[in-house]
Structure formats: C-alpha cells, structure tokens
Amino acid sequence: MSWLNAVELFLQTAVQMGTPLLFGTLGGILSEKVGHLNLGVEGMMLMGAVMGFQVGVLTGNPALAVLAAGLAGMIGALIYAVITITFMGNQVVTGLALTIFGTGFSSFIGAGLSGVSLPENVQASLAAVNIPLLSKIPFFGPIFFQQSLYSLSALVLAVLLYVYLNKTRYGLNMRMVGENPSAAEASGINATLYKYVHILAGGFCCGLGGAFLTLVFVPRWQDNITAGQGWIAVALVIFATWNPLKAIFGAYFFGMLRGLGFKLQSGIPIFGHNVVIPAQILDMLPYIMTIAVLVFITMNKKKENQAPAWLGSPYFREER
Amino acid sequence: MIKVVKKNEASALQANLLRIGSCLAALLAAAMLMSLLGYNPLVVYSEIFKGATGTLYRFQETVNKAIPLVILSLGISVSERMKFSNIGAEGQFYVGALAATFLAFNLPENIPAVVMLPLMMTAAVVAGGLWCLFPAMLKVRFGTSETLVTLMMNYIAIKWVSYLQYGPWKDPKAYGFPKMPKFTENEIIPKVLGIHAGWIIALVLVVLVYLLISKSKLGYEISVLGENEQTAKYVGMNTTKILLIAVLISGGLCGAAGMIQSSAIEKSLTDSMSGGLGFTAIITAWLARLSAPAILVVSFLFAMLLQGSSYLQTALQIPAAAAELLQGIILFFVLASEFFTQYKFVVKKSSKGKGAAV
Numbered sequence: 001m002s003w004l005n006a007v008e009l010f011l012q013t014a015v016q017m018g019t020p021l022l023f024g025t026l027g028g029i030l031s032e033k034v035g036h037l038n039l040g041v042e043g044m045m046l047m048g049a050v051m052g053f054q055v056g057v058l059t060g061n062p063a064l065a066v067l068a069a070g071l072a073g074m075i076g077a078l079i080y081a082v083i084t085i086t087f088m089g090n091q092v093v094t095g096l097a098l099t100i101f102g103t104g105f106s107s108f109i110g111a112g113l114s115g116v117s118l119p120e121n122v123q124a125s126l127a128a129v130n131i132p133l134l135s136k137i138p139f140f141g142p143i144f145f146q147q148s149l150y151s152l153s154a155l156v157l158a159v160l161l162y163v164y165l166n167k168t169r170y171g172l173n174m175r176m177v178g179e180n181p182s183a184a185e186a187s188g189i190n191a192t193l194y195k196y197v198h199i200l201a202g203g204f205c206c207g208l209g210g211a212f213l214t215l216v217f218v219p220r221w222q223d224n225i226t227a228g229q230g231w232i233a234v235a236l237v238i239f240a241t242w243n244p245l246k247a248i249f250g251a252y253f254f255g256m257l258r259g260l261g262f263k264l265q266s267g268i269p270i271f272g273h274n275v276v277i278p279a280q281i282l283d284m285l286p287y288i289m290t291i292a293v294l295v296f297i298t299m300n301k302k303k304e305n306q307a308p309a310w311l312g313s314p315y316f317r318e319e320r
Numbered sequence: 321m322i323k324v325v326k327k328n329e330a331s332a333l334q335a336n337l338l339r340i341g342s343c344l345a346a347l348l349a350a351a352m353l354m355s356l357l358g359y360n361p362l363v364v365y366s367e368i369f370k371g372a373t374g375t376l377y378r379f380q381e382t383v384n385k386a387i388p389l390v391i392l393s394l395g396i397s398v399s400e401r402m403k404f405s406n407i408g409a410e411g412q413f414y415v416g417a418l419a420a421t422f423l424a425f426n427l428p429e430n431i432p433a434v435v436m437l438p439l440m441m442t443a444a445v446v447a448g449g450l451w452c453l454f455p456a457m458l459k460v461r462f463g464t465s466e467t468l469v470t471l472m473m474n475y476i477a478i479k480w481v482s483y484l485q486y487g488p489w490k491d492p493k494a495y496g497f498p499k500m501p502k503f504t505e506n507e508i509i510p511k512v513l514g515i516h517a518g519w520i521i522a523l524v525l526v527v528l529v530y531l532l533i534s535k536s537k538l539g540y541e542i543s544v545l546g547e548n549e550q551t552a553k554y555v556g557m558n559t560t561k562i563l564l565i566a567v568l569i570s571g572g573l574c575g576a577a578g579m580i581q582s583s584a585i586e587k588s589l590t591d592s593m594s595g596g597l598g599f600t601a602i603i604t605a606w607l608a609r610l611s612a613p614a615i616l617v618v619s620f621l622f623a624m625l626l627q628g629s630s631y632l633q634t635a636l637q638i639p640a641a642a643a644e645l646l647q648g649i650i651l652f653f654v655l656a657s658e659f660f661t662q663y664k665f666v667v668k669k670s671s672k673g674k675g676a677a678v
Binding site: 037039079082083086087088089090092093094096097098099100101102103104105106107108111228231234235238278280281283284287288290291294295298299307312316 | 324326405407458462463464465467468469471472473475476479480482483486487596599600602603606639640641642643644645646647648649651652655656657658659663
C-alpha cells in the first residue's frame with residue numbers, strides 16, 4: 001500500500017508541475033487558433049509570475065493577485081497583438097522580442113522581491129483542497145481533485161476551451177479566422193476583433209500559468225522562475241495538435257517527466273540494478289516527442305490534426 | 321474612420337530613415353519610462369555608452385559580445401533569405417561547440433594549434449550544418465514546419481550539453497562542481513590586438529557571406545527561391561539541392577560561432593555559454609534586413625547595448641534587467657515601424673456606414 005501511496009503522491013506532484021504548462025499551452029492554442037504563432041509565452045508567463053506575486057505581497061488578496069497575473073500576461077499579449085495584427089509585424093521576431101521584454105520586466109520588478117514571502121492568508125487560500133465526492137474516487141481522486149483550486153481551474157479551463165472551440169459558433173468563427181481570414185471576413189466575421197480577443201485571452205492564460213509558480217508551487221519569486229516552461233508550452237501546443245483536451249494529457253505527462261527528472265537522479269532499482277536516468281535526458285523528451293508528433297501529423301495529413309493554415313502569416317485586409 | 325491602405329514600396333533610403341526614426345522614438349519612450357521610475361534618462365544613456373566604450377577593456381568586451389552575434393546573424397540571414405525560418409541558431413551554436421569540444425578532449429595535447437583549431441572549426445561547422453540539415457530534410461520530405469522543428473532542436477542541443485556537463489564530461493578535478501575541464505593552450509584561439517582572433521574570422525565571414533549572396537550563382541538562386549519557389553522551379557533550379565546546401569551553410573556558420581565562443585571565451589563548454597545569443601541574432605539579422613554589412617553594424621550596436629547596460633547596476637544601482645527592457649522596447653518600435661514601409665493609415669469619413677464600403 002505504501003508503494004501505491006508513493007505513486008499517488010508522485011502523480012499529484014506531476015499534476016502540479018503540469019499546471020503552469022497547461023495554462024501556457026491553452027494560451028498558445030488560443031493564439032495559434034487565430035493564426036498567430038506567439039513565441040512570447042515564456043515572457044508572458046514571467047510577467048504574470050512577477051506581477052501576481054507582487055500584488056499578492058502588496059494586497060494580501062489572492063483574488064487580486066491572480067487577476068493581476070492574468071492582466072500582466074494580457075498586457076504582454078496586447079503589445080504582441082498590436083504589432084502583429086494592426087502593424088502586421090513579423091510574428092516570430094515579435095514573439096522573441098516579447099520574451100526578452102517579459103524576462104527583463106520580471107527581473108526588473110522582481111529585483112526587490114527575492115527573499116520576500118507570500119502572506120499566509122494568500123498561501124492558505126490557494127492551498128490544496130479536497131473537492132467533495134470527486135476526491136473520494138480511489139487513486140485518481142487524490143491525484144486530480146486533492147489540489148489547489150488554481151490547479152483545478154486549469155483543468156476546467158481546458159475543458160471549457162474545448163467546448164468553446166468545437167461546439168460554439170464563436171469557436172467555429174475563430175478557427176475560420178485561423179484557417180483563412182479573407183474567407184472569414186467575406187462571411188461577415190470581424191477577423192481583427194477575433195484575433196485581438198483571443199490573443200489577449202491567451203496572454204491572460206499564460207500570465208496565470210506563470211503565477212501558479214510564484215503563488216502556489218514554489219511559492220516565492222526567483223529570477224527567471226519559469227526556467228523554460230514557456231518553451232515547453234509552445235512545444236505542447238503542437239504535441240496536443242491544437243486540441244485543449246489532448247493538452248491536459250500532454251501537460252500532465254510533461255509535468256510527470258519533469259517530476260521524474262528530480263526523482264531519478266539517485267537511480268531506481270530495476271531487476272536488482274541501480275538504473276540512473278539523467279534528468280537532462282528526460283528534459284529532452286518533450287522536445288523530441290514534439291518533433292515526432294509534428295512529423296507524424298504532417299506525414300499522415302489527417303485534417304483535424306493540422307496546424308491552422310494561416311499560422312504565422314500576416315493578414316492584410318484589402319480594400320473592398 | 322481609420323483605414324489601412326497599401327502605398328508604394330518605400331525606397332531603401334526611406335526605409336532606413338524610418339528605422340532610425342523608430343529607434344529614436346523607442347529611446348524617447350524608454351526615456352519617458354525611466355523618468356517615470358525616477359531615473360535621469362540622459363545619465364542612463366550616457367552610462368550605457370560609457371559602459372560599452374569608456375575604457376579599452378570595455379570596448380574589447382563589447383567586441384567580444386559582437387563577434388558571436390555577427391556570425392550567428394550571418395548564418396540566420398542565409399537561410400532566412402530563402403524564407404527558411406531557422407530559429408535554431410541557438411542549438412546549432414551548441415552542437416558546434418560540442419563537436420569542437422569533443423575533439424579538444426579526445427585528441428592528443430601535443431597537436432599544434434595551427435592544426436588543432438582548424439580541426440575543431442571544421443567539426444563545429446559540420447555539426448552545426450547537420451543540425452540544421454535535419455529540419456530541412458523533414459521540410460523537403462514531409463512539409464514539416466521548419467520554424468517549429470528548429471525551435472525544438474535548440475532545447476535538445478542545450479540539454480545534451482547539460483547532460484555531458486553534469487555527467488560523462490564533468491571534470492573529476494572540479495571538486496564535484498558540474499563543469500568541464502578547461503581547454504589546453506593549443507585549443508584556444510589566440511589574441512590579435514588584444515581581442516581574440518574571432519573578430520578577424522567574423523569580418524572575413526561578413527565579406528564572404530556578402531559575396532555569396534550578392535555575387536555568386538548560389539546566392540542568386542537562394543534569393544530567387546526565397547522570392548518565389550514556383551519561379552525557381554519553373555526556370556529549372558533544383559530547389560531541394562539549393563535549400564539543403566544553403567541550410568548547411570546557415571547551420572555551419574552558427575556552429576562556427578559556437579566553436580569560437582567555447583574556444584576563445586569560455587575555454588571550455590558550458591550549457592549557459594550562449595545566454596540566448598542565438599535568439600538575439602534572429603532579431604539582429606532581421607533588423608539588418610539580412611544584409612551582411614548591415615549585420616556588422618547592427619550587431620555591434622546591440623553588443624554595445626548589452627555590454628553597456630551591464631554597467632548600469634554598478635553605476636546607477638539600476639537592475640541589470642533594464643537592458644532587456646530597453647531591448648524589448650526598441651524592438652517593439654522597430655517591428656511596428658516596418659509597417660510604414662508598405663502601408664499607411666488614412667482617415668476616411670464614413671458617411672453612410674457599412675453600405676458605402678462594398
């Protein structure tokens with residue numbers, strides 16, 4: 001039984017480690033579904049991480065902290081959106097610039113925050129809770145439903161986003177904008193508005209993802225606290241083939257790999273041998289697997305798995 | 321109501337003036353932000369300038385920072401010219417350094433530098449080239465997006481170096497610290513005029529890449545392929561071959577930058593030695609409009625900003641991160657300003673609402 005408990009505990013941590021990835025991935029999906037490749041995820045996560053923490057420390061109000069985190073990510077996304085939508089700027093370069101800016105912004109604001117701890121009440125209200133009924137499910141209950149409400153909201157958000165994308169008119173319109181903005185406009189959709197709204201919403205998600213680290217998981221401010229998780233999220237968007245439900249699986253799986261990296265450094269006994277798997281090799285796996293998925297989906301050309309057709313290209317709204 | 325309309329393409333002069341103008345606007349915006357935070361922007365800017373060029377040592381440091389930036393940007397410019405979006409410079413940089421280090425650690429120590437360094441350089445160029453060839457082959461074979469594959473491969477390369485640094489290549493004499501042994505004298509690029517000879521390599525490469533793109537047949541083909549793949553095929557070019565050769569050159573240059581950095585600056589291999597230069601170089605290559613001579617200028621200015629800002633902390637107690645903020649702001653302005661080379665805003669009076677627009 002203790003063996004099972006250990007696995008349970010490990011997977012519980014995997015869900016926590018996957019949470020910032022899931023938020024970042026959902027943010028990426030929102031942006032890419034309207035045709036905008038945003039490489040600024042890492043930057044927006046950092047902006048959210050530092051602002052969430054800063055506001056949490058200043059106000060002692062968890063709701064305001066979370067809101068500030070989302071808004072900070074959203075401001076990053078707004079800069080990106082203005083440049084790439086209105087000014088039709090290069091998406092790759094703008095995204096990279098946003099990551100540089102966000103990293104600088106977070107270190108700048110965070111310079112006075114190292115060593116500061118989060119007020120008790122903020123920590124307490126974001127601590128793990130037992131969800132009635134659901135957390136009683138054997139094995140899976142504790143893993144998924146004995147979590148901070150913050151973690152759970154990522155899960156709920158992913159499901160909602162899936163429904164939104166696939167079952168609502170707005171979702172359909174949004175996908176059309178990502179596939180072919182001219183056709184979308186011809187059928188009366190305001191492509192520019194759709195792009196702005198979804199890219200900003202994506203930024204909000206990324207901000208939330210970053211702040212999960214500073215408000216719940218760590219919970220402190222450290223310089224560059226995301227340590228590349230924004231880039232894993234960019235990979236995850238592809239790994240999940242732009243599908244929020246697969247993103248849940250992917251994020252928790254990559255989260256598990258990260259957790260495994262810490263566990264395996266001292267080696268695990270397999271058939272009497274002490275097998276050591278270096279953490280760095282496990283860290284590589286998300287990227288290798290993403291390339292494999294990318295090659296696979298381009299090879300077999302199944303329609304529902306493809307990248308939005310307009311991804312990465314600017315759209316000039318011709319005079320009509 | 322404000323509308324966007326296409327205008328006549330701006331001339332090169334106009335475009336450059338626009339870019340300079342947008343940089344000035346960015347500096348102005350950043351200055352306003354600084355005043356808001358309670359710093360005197362004039363003092364900050366002059367400190368950055370002094371930090372980059374104030375003493376001979378600082379100037380040399382600036383050049384040291386510019387060298388990898390120039391070479392990486394050149395590499396990126398070659399592939400970018402045929403619209404092959406290589407954002408894997410960072411990874412190619414690391415595998416280049418890795419290959420060079422492999423030779424440094426495994427070949428006998430008594431090989432003279434004149435043999436050793438070219439060997440290391442060759443290994444780096446080949447490794448970097450192959451690291452870039454793989455995504456190109458995927459693109460040719462399956463149509464897989466090179467932007468995403470090259471991006472992913474960056475992290476594979478970095479983690480690989482990390483693995484070696486913490487594992488098999490760790491220096492047993494480093495008291496448990498995760499670092500590799502230092503190179504021996506014959507594996508270190510010598511100094512010329514106080515700065516490692518990488519600056520000569522960088523200058524030569526600027527000329528070579530300029531000649532390649534502007535004067536050679538391959539360069540012409542690369543440009544045509546970038547303009548329009550259909551045209552290139554129609555006139556009978558072997559587009560696959562051109563693509564593969566060009567990415568080999570592109571990745572090879574980035575690999576060379578890695579070798580120079582490890583040999584001359586780190587004198588070893590570390591998993592943090594690029595500090596994101598491979599990404600910064602995408603930006604510098606783009607700012608320079610992929611032109612080799614312009615890359616030299618832009619990279620140097622960027623290196624000045626990087627080097628100069630690192631002195632802000634000591635001089636004015638401004639967090640060093642201010643440099644990244646400033647970079648970001650400048651980039652945002654320049655990125656947005658590109659718009660005005662092709663389009664303009666016009667104010668229209670919408671008299672009858674929607675009906676008139678059709």
